[in-house]
Amino acid sequence: MxxxxxxxxxxxxxxxSDDPAELFAARVDDVRLEIGFGGGEHLIHEARKAPSCGFFGVEPFVNGMAKAVAAIEGEELTNIRLYDGDAADLLDWLPSKSLLRVDLLYPDPWPKRRHWKRRFVNAENLARIHRALRPGGVFRFASDIPSYVDWTMIRVLRHGGFVWPAETVADWHEPYPGWPGTRYEAKALREGRRPAYLSFSKR
Structure with missing residues (x-):
């Protein structure tokens, strides 16, 4: 560390500069962001799978950051940069139309009604994500908490700048292509909670 x-x-x-790809040790073709990467399983998997892509990973908790740093060193990955602060600040810092994808995977659902205002998905942060995405870029949201899935659907569609291309139930109950799974997801499945995997494209 x-x-x-x-x-x-x-x-x-x-x-x-207008090109965040310059922030990586080697040239990358596009840049993606994962907000709240937890233990880093998905972030490391994606960076390993797509070495020509650059990945920004945001995680405020030191244990998750330490796991990611150890994995990056162990696998000698050069296409990841990390940030341990508020993802909203990073989104504000990035140039507009600079990201190919933003992932928000199993975020804290803040289940108590009085805490809902702390949920990351809100009008302000969706505006930040929309500004940072390229046209056609994708915002992915996964959760095993039905109330947060509904909350996200309502707010994303209310924003008006995203398209939800799902046509069948399988389109949002099947994991993303190449999905490695996470420890949190495995626990949710053991406890009988069925995750939803939403993808929204920027208009």
């Missing part, structure tokens, strides 16, 4: 994280960490106080 002391040696490698400073090399991987994004510094939002630094000015950024």
């Amino acid at each position: 002391e040696r490698l994280l400073p090399q991987l960490a994004l510094d939002l106080s630094e000015p950024l």
Whole structure:
């Protein structure tokens, strides 16, 4: 953490060019963002699978960040940059139309009604995601909490800048292509909760 994280960490106080691909050690063709990567299983899997893509990973908790840093070093990945602050700040820092995809996978559902205002999916953050995505870029949201899935559907469709292309139930109950699964998802399945995998394309 002391040696490698400073090399991987994004510094939002630094000015950024119109091409965030320049932030990676090797040239990448496009850039994706994962918000709240937890233990980093999905982030590392995606970076390994797509070495020509750059990945920004956001995780405020030190244990998750430490796991990601260890995996990045162990696999010698050069296409990941990390940020341990608020994902909203990172989205504001990024140039408009700079991301191919934004993933929000199993976010904290804040199940108590008085805490709903803390949910990451809200009008302000959806506007941030929409601004940062390229036309045709994709916002992916996965959750095993039905109330948060409904909440997200309502707010994304209310935004008006996204298209939900699903045509059948399988389109949102089947995992994403190449999905590696996560420990949290495995626990949800063991406890009988069926996840939803939503994908919204920017108009």
